[in-house]
Amino acid sequence: MEILVVEDEEAIADFLERGLEAEGYGVTTASDGREGERLALDGAFDLVILDRMLPRRDGIEVLAAIRRTKPDLPVIVLTAKGEVADRVEGLDRGATDYMTKPFAFEELAARVRAHLRQPTASATVLEAGGMRLDLLARRIERDSLSVRLPEREAELLAHLMRRSGRVCTREEILASVWGYDHDPGTNIVQVYIGYLRRRLALPGSPAPIETIRSVGYRLARRG
Numbered sequence: 377m378e379i380l381v382v383e384d385e386e387a388i389a390d391f392l393e394r395g396l397e398a399e400g401y402g403v404t405t406a407s408d409g410r411e412g413e414r415l416a417l418d419g420a421f422d423l424v425i426l427d428r429m430l431p432r433r434d435g436i437e438v439l440a441a442i443r444r445t446k447p448d449l450p451v452i453v454l455t456a457k458g459e460v461a462d463r464v465e466g467l468d469r470g471a472t473d474y475m476t477k478p479f480a481f482e483e484l485a486a487r488v489r490a491h492l493r494q495p496t497a498s499a500t501v502l503e504a505g506g507m508r509l510d511l512l513a514r515r516i517e518r519d520s521l522s523v524r525l526p527e528r529e530a531e532l533l534a535h536l537m538r539r540s541g542r543v544c545t546r547e548e549i550l551a552s553v554w555g556y557d558h559d560p561g562t563n564i565v566q567v568y569i570g571y572l573r574r575r576l577a578l579p580g581s582p583a584p585i586e587t588i589r590s591v592g593y594r595l596a597r598r599g
Contacts, residue, residue, distance in 0.1 A: 377422040377492055377538065378402040382412030382438065383454070384430050388477075392425060395481045396488070400552025402539055409433025416442050421449065423492055425484075428455035428466065436469055443470035450491040454479065504540035505584040505595045507576070509533060516576065523575055528553065532568050536585065536595040545592040569593055 379401045383389040386407070393403045404419065406412035409430035416424055416438065424442065428435035439451055450472040457476070466474045473487050502509045508517045514530040516523055525533065531553045536544060546565045554564065569585060576583035584596035 378404070378420065379488070380412070380415055380419065380421040380424045381405045382407075382409065382416070382424065382430065382435070383427045384408060385427075388427075388454075391481070392484075395485065397548065398551055399485055399488075400535065400548055401488075402542065407431075409435060409438045413438045413441050416449070417445050423450045423452070423488060425452050425454060425488075426471075428453055428457060436466070439466070439469050439471060452484070452487060452491070502534055502537040504537040505597065507537070507584075509537060518576055519578060519581075521576070521578060525572075525575065529568060529571055529575070532565075533572055536593065540595045541597045543588050543592055543594045549592065565593075 377400075379396055381389055381392050381396070381403060383392065383405065384407050389405050389407065393405055396403045404415060404421070406415050410432040412424075412426065412430065413433060415421075426435050426438060430438070435453065435455070439453065442449055442451060447470075451470065452473040452475060453466045453471040454475050454477060455466070472491055475484060475487070500511050502511065506518060509515070509530070510517075511530070511534060514525045514527065516525055516530075516533065532549065535549060535552050549565050550562075569587075573583040573585055576585075586594045586596055588594055
């Protein structure tokens, strides 16, 4: 899942970026309203976290532009303006949710999960790296290959496919696919990557999963 954070306070933007990436999300940041609006309208984001008071363009104006073009895109508004009238205005203008500063990251993360939990038809099939993954059937297709994956392998491959072309760290994969109960020093990610590579390999064409030494793994954009 890809999240856009539009926040002009550098410390808060960095805090959100690090926290959300630890939760397994891909994060893009913008520090002013005009850039945030451009990214929101042109990019393929699953959710936007939007500060209300921004330079160059007010957050409410950015929200209105998003709603005109992408009415179903979840937008969580963050603001220091916590009066009832301010919250009502934000919600009336199309905010999916509204949180006042200061806030607990755990609560924000829970709200992000809640808003991303809504299923869509397009979210049940992923295509990347020359492969097609049906999430409901857990069936992967690659050229002549068609095989049903065990649940954990399907979740791991889905994580890589959603971030095709980007490096996924071992810690990120552990947090997203296995949760925080696993020892960060475990080699379970390496083991399951090995399982996937064996299942997805074709004669003369290995699985398009690259190892980035000392960092993690990346799914090649083309298989």
